[in-house]
Amino acid sequence: MAETTVAEVLAELAGLDDPKARAVNEKHGDDHAVNLSKLRALAKRLKTQQELASGLWATGDSAARLLAILVCRPKAFGRDELDTMLREARTPKVHDWLVSYVVKKNPHCEELRQAWFADPDPVVASAGWALTTERVAKKPEGLDLSGLLDVIEAEMEDAPDRLQWAMNHCLAQIGIEHPAHRARALAIGERLEVLKDYPTSPGCTSPYAPIWINEMVRRQAG
Missing domain, CATH: 1.25.40 (Serine Threonine Protein Phosphatase 5, Tetratricopeptide repeat)
Structure with a gap:
């Protein structure tokens, strides 16, 4: 056409x-x-x-x-x-x-990730976090993972829904992909209890970070 x-x-x-x-x-x-x-x-x-x-x-x-x-x-x-x-x-x-x-x-993806990450609009910031999560999984070189966990620990609990969801995904990804940070990621998830009671369909993994991290690590080991 x-x-x-x-x-x-x-x-x-x-x-x-x-x-x-x-x-x-x-x-x-x-x-x-x-x-x-x-x-x-x-x-x-x-x-x-x-x-x-x-x-x-x-x-x-x-x-x-x-x-x-x-x-x-x-x-x-x-x-x-x-x-x-x-x-x-x-x-x-x-x-x-x-x-x-x-x-x-x-080609402007990384520049936009950095610009959006701390944007005062939480919906825009959630895009920055989504792009950061992608880097955590695929290209973590140069990322300050401890610094990301600091921000998540301080801000995720009170973040608006879309931003909270994106931060939680980043938390889980750090725990899944980076064993050196796994214990801290699990501890943050357990302490904040974000999405702990989120309704999860049968056969799906809960978005609650401790369950999500442990399940994905188990699958990788298997």
Whole structure:
């Protein structure tokens, strides 16, 4: 489908509107009503179209923005452009996909990680923490893991939900990937009890850091 227009895609997205999907998504703070499997199928058909992606993003519609993320060229965005996009991305799914599918593949990723990490906006800061967690797991050289644990210990308990979740993930990742810091990570998790009572589906690992760390370490050893 060459030279697809934004209007054509918006019409197709409207046709995929599913009230049941909207009800489920709203429980998670999202405001779109498109089944994500159908959205991915549409993206696969459209293939990469950077100009279309920019137009879809500019609509402000969450489903259009999710599609924009799937059809864009992640390396084509400038640093300031991504910073603006992240600050506009207020719903969890758009925020998470933007960080995971675009920012992580962009050459400005590390610069943005550092800029966002201590941002006064907790949603923006959560993106900085998510990128830091990625480095904890894949490229920890140069990170101050003890310093990260200091911040988590001091700030995670009272952090807003999205930021708390991102900090907790970082805490778990440090404990899982870095044996020298594992005992302290476990102790912080046990003392703060963040997400200790989070409802967990059967077969899923609890996000409570001590359980999460011990389970992943057990699997790695096995």
